[in-house]
Structure formats: structure tokens, C-alpha cells
Amino acid sequence: METAEEQKPRVVVIDSLQSWEFYVNQASTQNSPIVVHFTASWCMPSVAMNPFFEELASTYPDVLFLTVDVDEVMEVAKRMDVKAMPTFVVVKDGAPLEKVVGANPEEIKKRIDTFVQSIRDSVA
Numbered sequence: 001m002e003t004a005e006e007q008k009p010r011v012v013v014i015d016s017l018q019s020w021e022f023y024v025n026q027a028s029t030q031n032s033p034i035v036v037h038f039t040a041s042w043c044m045p046s047v048a049m050n051p052f053f054e055e056l057a058s059t060y061p062d063v064l065f066l067t068v069d070v071d072e073v074m075e076v077a078k079r080m081d082v083k084a085m086p087t088f089v090v091v092k093d094g095a096p097l098e099k100v101v102g103a104n105p106e107e108i109k110k111r112i113d114t115f116v117q118s119i120r121d122s123v124a
Helices: 017-029 044-059 074-079 105-123
Strands: 011-014 034-039 064-069 087-092 095-101
Touching: 011 017, 011 044, 017 034, 017 064, 017 074, 034 044, 044 064, 044 105, 087 105, 095 105
Parallel strands: 011 064, 034 064
Antiparallel strands: 034 087, 087 095
């Protein structure tokens, strides 16, 4: 039987440029894809997407899920060319590959499914 700790979703809150670089470098080393939710506390569509994003993290245990508050870590938002919230970015080896702007759960899930499948196919 799994403990509650093992079932906990893997959404990591990025609070600095240093933590961003740490997790991106770690994911690149482990050949792990990243999905980033760029959010802002004042943006209700962003806040509304948080439970969905947590659910995605549980669904894809081999993907690293990060949340970046654009007001707290502006450098990362600028680096990833984020201009609206919410924005979801699929990152591989530190480079953005897919971007979904807006609260669109179906499109976000579709992009992640496609991306994860392409990685699995390339490994197989």
C-alpha cells in the first residue's frame, strides 16, 4: 500500500532564477521533459488551472512539473518569452518546445501526451 507521501504530486514551485536553473539542469541530465505553468496570483484563470496541473503531475510521473509565478521570478518568464497568464511550456534540454497560452486543459493535455509519446518512441 502506498503512503500519502508517495502519492503526492510532483509540482515544484520555482522561487528564483537559481532554482529554475537547478531543476532545468537536473532534468536535462536525467533526460526528463519539463512542463512549466507560468502563473500569477492575481490571474484567476491561472489560479483555476492549479488543480488541473497537480492532476497532470500525478498522471505523468516521468515528467517534471514546475510552477513559476511571473511576478516573483520575472527573469524566467522573460527567458521563456511569456507574455500572458496562464502560459504552459513544454521544455526539453532547457529549450521551449511547445507553448499553450490560456486556460485550455484539453490542448495542454494533448500537447503533453504527444510530447511524452514522442520521447517514449525515440527511446524504444
